[in-house]
Amino acid sequence: MKDLVRKNIAGITPYVAGKPIEETKRELGLKEVIKLASNENPLGPSPKAVEAIKKNLDKINRYPDANGFYLKKKLSRSFNLKPANILLGNGSDEIIDIIIKTFVEEDENIITADTTFLEYEIIARVNNRKVVTAPLKYFKYDLEAIRKKIDRKTKVIFIANPNNPTGTYITRQEVQDFLSDLPENILLVLDEAYETFIDVDDFPSSIGHIGRRNVIIMKTFSKVYGLAGLRIGYAIAKPELISAMEKARQPFNVNLLAQVAAVATLDDRKFLAKTRKVVLEGKNYLYDKLKKMGFAFVPSVANFILVDVGRDGVAVFKDLLKRGVIVRDMKQYGLKNFIRVTIGTKKENKKFIKALRKIS
Numbered sequence: 295m296k297d298l299v300r301k302n303i304a305g306i307t308p309y310v311a312g313k314p315i316e317e318t319k320r321e322l323g324l325k326e327v328i329k330l331a332s333n334e335n336p337l338g339p340s341p342k343a344v345e346a347i348k349k350n351l352d353k354i355n356r357y358p359d360a361n362g363f364y365l366k367k368k369l370s371r372s373f374n375l376k377p378a379n380i381l382l383g384n385g386s387d388e389i390i391d392i393i394i395k396t397f398v399e400e401d402e403n404i405i406t407a408d409t410t411f412l413e414y415e416i417i418a419r420v421n422n423r424k425v426v427t428a429p430l431k432y433f434k435y436d437l438e439a440i441r442k443k444i445d446r447k448t449k450v451i452f453i454a455n456p457n458n459p460t461g462t463y464i465t466r467q468e469v470q471d472f473l474s475d476l477p478e479n480i481l482l483v484l485d486e487a488y489e490t491f492i493d494v495d496d497f498p499s500s501i502g503h504i505g506r507r508n509v510i511i512m513k514t515f516s517k518v519y520g521l522a523g524l525r526i527g528y529a530i531a532k533p534e535l536i537s538a539m540e541k542a543r544q545p546f547n548v549n550l551l552a553q554v555a556a557v558a559t560l561d562d563r564k565f566l567a568k569t570r571k572v573v574l575e576g577k578n579y580l581y582d583k584l585k586k587m588g589f590a591f592v593p594s595v596a597n598f599i600l601v602d603v604g605r606d607g608v609a610v611f612k613d614l615l616k617r618g619v620i621v622r623d624m625k626q627y628g629l630k631n632f633i634r635v636t637i638g639t640k641k642e643n644k645k646f647i648k649a650l651r652k653i654s
């Protein structure tokens with residue numbers, strides 16, 4: 295077997311996804327299990343999305359619209375851009391793959407942080423492309439360290455802003471300064487999966503960069519928009535970059551139900567506002583309880599919190615699991631004594647705190 299598999303694939307440590315609820319119930323014989331592990335929307339999908347899916351169920355014998363006409367139109371209008379500025383993907387995970395396939399030559403590299411979304415590295419390696427990493431500074435992307443890692447072979451720089459799993463962000467000024475020295479032949483990808491939860495004033499308004507610079511912004515329907523299970527995300531960039539990426543994708547990469555659900559969710563302002571409110575209130579509740587219990591954590595602008603549990607995070611993950619709470623241990627990210635907890639509903643947050651108290 296070993297000789298059959300390409301070396302780059304054989305050397306990859308697979309992505310470990312958040313543990314599913316049903317699997318946990320089955321394995322541990324539990325009736326009630328909550329999942330605070332994958333930064334999903336705790337309120338479910340938008341009722342408007344569910345309605346749109348039901349209405350379109352009898353159309354799934356047809357291929358989806360290969361050009362995502364209605365969704366691109368709606369999205370581009372909301373950013374005051376053109377449909378030619380938008381690329382749709384089967385989740386932003388697929389867009390990472392399309393970016394690497396479109397822009398990174400065989401002998402070129404990508405740069406990202408050493409503690410960030412794992413998919414940049416995994417997807418680059420699946421494509422047999424080199425990955426260069428720069429350390430974080432105080433849990434935050436260190437753009438100076440990234441700048442120093444740039445070499446003649448660097449093609450794409452991936453920045454998760456806010457960063458997952460730390461919840462930190464880089465500011466408007468930092469992005470501007472970084473771009474002002476960035477060579478024209480290097481692409482900057484700003485992955486803004488959590489931008490919809492931002493409650494600070496100095497977060498970059500990155501759309502302003504795409505006209506003039508080689509910047510690609512990635513966004514997703516998996517988090518605040520509540521459609522993680524349907525797999526849909528998108529990229530925003532100037533038309534020259536988008537049309538190149540369009541060539542590297544599969545024609546029917548975004549399924550029919552995902553397209554109609556995304557359009558319907560964009561219309562559901564009430565649902566989005568409610569989600570934001572639940573998450574911001576939940577964050578304050580968790581901060582307060584964690585402080586009182588003496589846990590250190592990294593202040594977050596996203597819908598999750600990185601918590602220093604002061605002992606082996608995998609053991610804490612397992613102890614919480616037995617009490618019906620799924621969080622994420624941070625072993626794969628190299629953060630041994632940490633867990634990452636997604637902010638849930640009021641009830642879920644309470645259950646998490648109660649379980650954490652019992653095992654501490």
Ligand SMILES: *Cc1c(COP(=O)(O)O)cnc(C)c1O
Nearest residue numbers: 385386387411458487514516527
């Ligand atoms: C969750 C997440 C995504 C979303 O991925 P999808 O493939 O769209 O579900 C992208 N980037 C980061 C940093 C994330 O945490």
